[in-house]
Amino acid sequence: MNLPVPTLNIAEDAYRFRGELDRRDIISSYSGPLTDDILSSLGNSLRTKMEFDETDRKISRGVFSALVEQAQNIMRYSAETQAPPSGRDLEGKSLEDASLRFGMVLIGRTENGTWYVSCSNVINNDVVARLSQSISSLQGLDRKELGAMMKEQLRDGPPEGSKGAGVGWITIAREATGGFEFDFFPIMGTDKSYFTFKAYFE
Numbered sequence: 001m002n003l004p005v006p007t008l009n010i011a012e013d014a015y016r017f018r019g020e021l022d023r024r025d026i027i028s029s030y031s032g033p034l035t036d037d038i039l040s041s042l043g044n045s046l047r048t049k050m051e052f053d054e055t056d057r058k059i060s061r062g063v064f065s066a067l068v069e070q071a072q073n074i075m076r077y078s079a080e081t082q083a084p085p086s087g088r089d090l091e092g093k094s095l096e097d098a099s100l101r102f103g104m105v106l107i108g109r110t111e112n113g114t115w116y117v118s119c120s121n122v123i124n125n126d127v128v129a130r131l132s133q134s135i136s137s138l139q140g141l142d143r144k145e146l147g148a149m150m151k152e153q154l155r156d157g158p159p160e161g162s163k164g165a166g167v168g169w170i171t172i173a174r175e176a177t178g179g180f181e182f183d184f185f186p187i188m189g190t191d192k193s194y195f196t197f198k199a200y201f202e
Contacts, residue, residue, distance in 0.1 A: 028046055028107040028108075032102060033101065034101060039067075046063070047064060059115055063107070063201050066175055070117060070199070072168065073121075073168060075101050077101075078122060078123070079123050079192055080101065080102040080122040081096075081099040082100040084098050104121070106119075114178050116198055118196060118197070118198040120195060122193070124192055125186070132184070134169060135197070139173075139180075146174045149170055150170045153170065172199050176199035178199075180200065181198050
């Protein structure tokens with residue numbers, strides 16, 4: 001006896017997913033390959049939304065700055081990648097730099113109205129300890145201490161393996177007036193983990 005195949009109500013499914021985003025007060029969400037164009041679009045829509053909400057300018061600047069810094073971390077370091085098709089002009093880039101890198105960006109508000117930017121991506125397990133130590137060293141420092149650390153980092157130059165100036169996490173920590181948190185989730189059966197960083201602004 002052949003049983004009927006259940007029909008997925010795609011509208012209901014989408015509506016429930018939308019409801020979950022609303023329940024969590026997530027203003028904007030994106031998951032997939034991150035590029036400069038996508039980051040620009042996310043930033044422009046976020047800026048407009050915050051203007052419409054009449055969000056405090058200091059908070060708006062902090063949220064926008066954290067979005068850019070965290071998204072760039074995904075574009076530079078995510079271990080979830082897709083290489084360009086063979087024969088594609090790399091425009092002088094290495095194969096690694098020309099590859100797409102994937103991640104997730106969530107921008108929302110907590111129950112008490114505090115804005116946050118949360119970014120997640122896959123990383124290799126061999127960088128977990130170093131990354132954890134680097135970010136943990138910033139927790140509890142005030143703006144003056146973070147500013148001094150930034151000047152020192154700029155003077156010494158980027159750390160080994162860095163694709164930027166090496167001050168991205170310091171910048172986010174300075175802007176995150178509500179603090180920040182981060183976590184790692186080991187992906188079973190692989191040598192990778194899922195990394196999430198969440199910065200708060202109030």
